[in-house]
Amino acid sequence: MDTSNLPTLFKITEEEINLDELLAGITLPTTGAAAIFTGMVRGVTKRDDPHETVFLEYEAYVPMAEAKMKQVAEEIRARWSSIEGIAIVQRIGKLYPQTPTVLIACTAAHRDTGVFEAARYGIDRLKEIVPIWKKEVGPNGEFWVEGDYIPKAGE
Amino acid sequence: MNKIRILFFALLRDRVGTRVLELDVPEEMTVRALKDKLASDHPNLKELMKNVLVSVNQEYALDETILPQGAEIALFPPVSGGSH
Numbered sequence: 001m002d003t004s005n006l007p008t009l010f011k012i013t014e015e016e017i018n019l020d021e022l023l024a025g026i027t028l029p030t031t032g033a034a035a036i037f038t039g040m041v042r043g044v045t046k047r048d049d050p051h052e053t054v055f056l057e058y059e060a061y062v063p064m065a066e067a068k069m070k071q072v073a074e075e076i077r078a079r080w081s082s083i084e085g086i087a088i089v090q091r092i093g094k095l096y097p098q099t100p101t102v103l104i105a106c107t108a109a110h111r112d113t114g115v116f117e118a119a120r121y122g123i124d125r126l127k128e129i130v131p132i133w134k135k136e137v138g139p140n141g142e143f144w145v146e147g148d149y150i151p152k153a154g155e
Numbered sequence: 156m157n158k159i160r161i162l163f164f165a166l167l168r169d170r171v172g173t174r175v176l177e178l179d180v181p182e183e184m185t186v187r188a189l190k191d192k193l194a195s196d197h198p199n200l201k202e203l204m205k206n207v208l209v210s211v212n213q214e215y216a217l218d219e220t221i222l223p224q225g226a227e228i229a230l231f232p233p234v235s236g237g238s239h
Contacts, residue, residue, distance in 0.1 A: 151215040
């Protein structure tokens with residue numbers, strides 16, 4: 001299937017994430033379902049290592065991050081041919097609790113087409129290969145959060 | 156010689172104290188040799204080098220990758236975008 005005409009939006013931005021605008025950009029006349037995941041800054045963490053967060057500071061290697069977001073979108077389309085539109089947005093800069101930091105949305109004709117799984121795959125892959133980092137600032141100091149995935153060459 | 160540009164991100168940038176370094180390196184230098192050189196020029200990078208990711212012209216590279224002419228290299232920790 002030729003997917004080159006299907007809408008794929010990706011961006012790294014310091015602006016607030018505008019869900020309505022993104023959704024409009026990935027909705028086709030045939031669209032009947034959108035799965036949207038958004039990651040937020042959590043102020044109070046209870047699981048694992050309980051702690052409080054004052055803010056997170058995100059930074060990105062912008063041109064590579066945009067290229068890798070495009071790659072994630074291509075991987076989604078290769079796995080779920082039902083997907084119509086894809087939007088991937090990462091907000092960078094200083095972000096406070098209860099603020100959305102990342103959003104991935106996939107649209108399809110119907111909800112039983114893999115659209116939930118596609119959005120889930122997208123956020124998981126973003127956290128593996130898209131070069132974005134966050135520094136966590138808490139009441140007792142700050143530290144860089146490190147992932148644990150080592151991409152293969154060319155991945 | 157090969158003039159390359161090295162970008163540092165996150166903890167690596169904090170340790171080196173700069174975002175960008177321009178460097179003349181020998182022809183046919185590998186990523187591994189560059190990492191060794193940086194660790195010896197900046198001793199506070201040494202312990203991070205085991206876990207560092209390296210991109211060459213914005214693609215993930217292996218230790219064996221040879222640095223192309225005028226390459227843009229980036230060194231950074233495993234990524235941590237999104238949310239937990």
